[in-house]
Amino acid sequence: MPSNWDRVIGQSRIKETMRSAIAGGRLAHAYLLWGNAGVGKDALAIECARVLLCANGGTEACGTCSSCRKMESLQHPNLKLIYPLPGSDAKKASSDEDDQPDTEVIDEIRRQTAEKAKDPYFHIDIPKAKFIRIPSIRDIRKQSSMSGAETGKRIFIIFDADAMNDEAANALLKVLEEPLDGVLFLLVTSRKETMKQTIISRCQLMQCAMLTDAEIVAALMERQQLPERDAAMIARLANGSYTRAVELLGTDIAQYRADVVSFMRSILGPSQIKIMEEQEEYLTGNKRDRAEQLLSMILVWFRDTVVMREGARRHILNADQEGDLERFTARFGTKDLEACMDVVERSLELLRRNVYLPLVMLSLTVQLRRILHAK
Secondary structure (H helix, E strand, O other), X not given: OOOHHHHOOOOHHHHHHHHHHHHOOOOOOEEEEEOOOOOOHHHHHHHHHHHHHOOOOOOOOOOOOHHHHHHOOOOOOOEEEXXXXXXXXXXXXXXXXXXXXXXXXHHHHHHHHXXXXXXXXXXXXXOOOOEEXXXXXXXXXXXXXXXXXXXXOEXXXXXXXXXXXXXHHHHHHXXXXXXXXXXXXXXXXXXXXXXXXXXXXXXXXXXXXOOOHHHHHHHHHHHOOOOHHHHHHHHHHOOOOHHHHHHHOOOOHHHHHHHHHHHHHHHHOOOHHHHHHHOHHXXXXXXXXXXXXXXXXXXXXXXXXXXXXXXXXXXXXOHHHHHHHHHHHHHHOOOOHHHHHHHHHHHHHHHHOOOOHHHHHHHHHXXXXXXXXXX
């Protein structure tokens, strides 16, 4: 019988740490799960809660008890999910009734919670919500001091914990400073560096690693019924994020692949003016997301040229571009293609560090031309 932890892709180190802490009764009162978006932080928090709320105890959820059935919809009375909600803290109303969301927001919360229950990698994103508000933290303080509706732990999962403003963070800090028995806080963030150090210092930190291509490929094949070759292509572009991989399913990857061929032809041509004309959107614009996708595809392209040069063409990912790859390799196969890959990887890193896009792309063009036109 599969384990409920199998719902989390990869992250074997974190899963084992959690299971060991549960088995030994050594859970801290608060954890901060942090790492890049889409690597499974939310999923880990949910599965930890599922195990701790299971009536049978142990390090895995049984999946059949009353508590487990309630967790299937994330509607367990001892579980509270906190995330950004629309509204303002300006009035700091003393009555909870003054802070209740309207019917439309409530319906959207229900819909997205249901999506989260089906897919823990789904990101709850309520329209017009920017911050975790003080009323949400006030509710935590009230509920954490009350007896649970059922026996067992009371668990609070705070998604996007970095979205707390100063007032909300200070309110939560008071709760964390006076931990109560049987209450567990699981904070999740992709932006740990923006959180208050006082909050971080009162949590046990658990850094979630980027997913490997192999882990993403396996997940896409199993969960999205994707053929292995297509899954491998998307995994290469997902940068260690399963969420990003799923988002790519709805994009025109074929067009990006065609753009790579166009880009390579233009930067290797004799006219630098023509380069500027054909690649204007990248060299002079602000298409950062599109540029990042293009660079990821260029990295796959060079990877395929190395594979083809080594005579293993059956392993190329751009199988439908075999003719273009063959012509490119015939012309440039003696050049330092691995150095080209290094240049593209460095350019991707600069782009993700928010370096000026035209500068990154212009530098990439100059370096690739120098390597591929070297005597």
